[in-house]
Amino acid sequence: MTLVKSRPLSALSLIVRHEARILVRDRTLPLVCCLLVLMVSYGLFVGLAQATLRERMVAQVLKHEQETQTANTGTLQSALAGRSALVPFSNPANPAAMAGTLAGRFATIPNAPLAAMAIGQSDMMPNYYRISYLSKVQFMYDTEIENPWNLLSGHFDLAFVIVFVLPLLVTTLGYNLLSAEREHGTLRMLCSQPLSVATLLTGKIIVRMLALLAIAVPLPLIVLLLIRPETRGAEQLGLMLSWSALITAYTLFWFAVAALVNATGLSSSTNALIMVALWTTFVLILPVTMNLVVGLVSPAPSRTELASRTRVATAESLREFENLYSADYRYASDPEALLVKGERIEVPSRMRAFFLAKQKVDETIEPLLERFDHQLLQQQRLVDRLSLLSPAILVNEALNSIAGTDSRRFVAFKDQTEAFHERWRRYFSPRILESRAMTVQDLSSLPQWHWIEIPASETRSSIWWRTALMLALAFMVGGVALARSSRGSAGF
């Protein structure tokens, strides 16, 4: 008898078509798909609402900045022309007042084009800072970088649907891939045909995976492309491709887990229990455990210490400049003191003292801030390393990177704001100390804030290695599952 070579592709396509028909007939697939459509839509809606809110906040801040600049220019022009009197603490000619809050300058971070895809850290981190000569501790260190897994249980956004809900839907569709066939008795009928269990398992997974991905991937992308023009650039399309690959890899991983569980030959109810236990472990327990580990290995910097040290530094600075803190409220009785004389203006010594004291506080506290930042960086690195242990964190971090709501972007924003704050101080320092009056020309040439986006190549590489890792994990688990099922572990 000659050997007739098997036709696995033909068998696979048959299984795929057959499974699709069975799943549609017994209404499991339409139900799960409807549920996924609802959740993806709602998750996207939440993301879009949050992104819009942040855009509005930034727009309002920038509008306020523009209005303040116009008002300051008008006030100064009017005062210089002698048309109106100046008010002591709203005197745009006074460099100390302008360096404080009068200039109304803001450092802002715009939404990344795909921000609606994951809220990530954007609801925890500020998207603008009001720049003044105040100590940066006062306006920048009153928030902290949140560990990514703390945010896993945050908003019901698209990332939440992908990381949390999608594996549950995979469980719903995949807990009984083989066990149901075995329990109904059809597995024996199927496997008495020239069909391997591995082919059967693969076919079943393909149908279910295609059904879920056909909703989870194109639906948000189409909506974003339609309503957000900024998502249509080549770079964004590349990120969308990475996003699709990542979600495919994550879904494949969970189906591989389902295949492995099914290959053990246990009952459907036991499989369901195992799958739920694995979901709980990967998505809930592991992140919480890792959070504890990070807290122990690399504890969060002490806010109390920072606050106490800042208070001490402030008190010492105030003492150092106490001779300047003479209450010079003579402007009320002597409005002439507010006037620009030549190119000079009398900067009230109290304001000068305040400027110097805040500068001193920053200088004193800088080593502590550096330690603080270093500690946060260490913590983030540990988070990155440990995230390899949990697919959920791995994917969540990558989704945030794509949406531009990950901690790296906010750390960059903080660093750039610090640099801008320093520039702001340097610009005003000689003017305050030498009592040089601000001119109309000065007002239009104040230091400008420009957000410099973190390099796209960095984002891309961070996403692709996570996707590659996820795929490797999926293929490893899937390979073991197929090998086990081929060895007859599926149990007839």
Next chain:
Amino acid sequence: MLDAIGVTKQFGAKRALDNVSLNVLPGEIYCLLGANGAGKTTLVNLFLNFLQPTSGSLQIGMIDVVRHPLETKRLLAYIPEQVTLYGVLSGLENLAFFSSLAIGERLPRLRLLELLEAAGLPREAADDRVATYSKGMRQKVGIAIALAKNAKALLLDEPTSGLDPSAANEFSELLVKASNDGVAVLTTTHDLFHAKQTGTRLGIMKHGRLVEELKSEDVSHADLEALYLKHMKS
């Protein structure tokens, strides 16, 4: 066509099959008799590669079952005691699917209906959902699947169990027809009457061993029953 050569199957400490050798030639109907737990179904499972032998080998058409499971299954049709099909599909749809899987191509509807009719299923039931079928009707779809495969060997695991006498009779007739067409048939059964009536060779198994092998024509109904009981009691 169906060869078991010195097959032993051990489940932990329990030996389900002990050095069993048998061969079924094309055109033969080999009926395996024996009490529950004698090892009949284990032997069937080994031919289907659902289990692997601890020692010995199994061949279908001279092809090793363990090394080439898919190739041997192309030569083999199997009808279990309970033919289980997809309840949400009709008999015709089940036949279309399983026959496509078996032969790698989709048969036309007319041919599928002919096969169901040949297996004894009324034409008007072909498009009904299998969930509404009786056991006998499902068994007939199982037979139609086997017929569609046009297999060289037929494995049957207590196929008439639970069928009414008329259906069992029809089934026996189909087996005879298949053997006349040169198909090698190996069937397990408790039904001595049907075994004697349809089988060309009979084997009696006990405690995993093939204790008796005889030609059907060499023994009467009464002698077969006596022989069987003797082995069961000893």
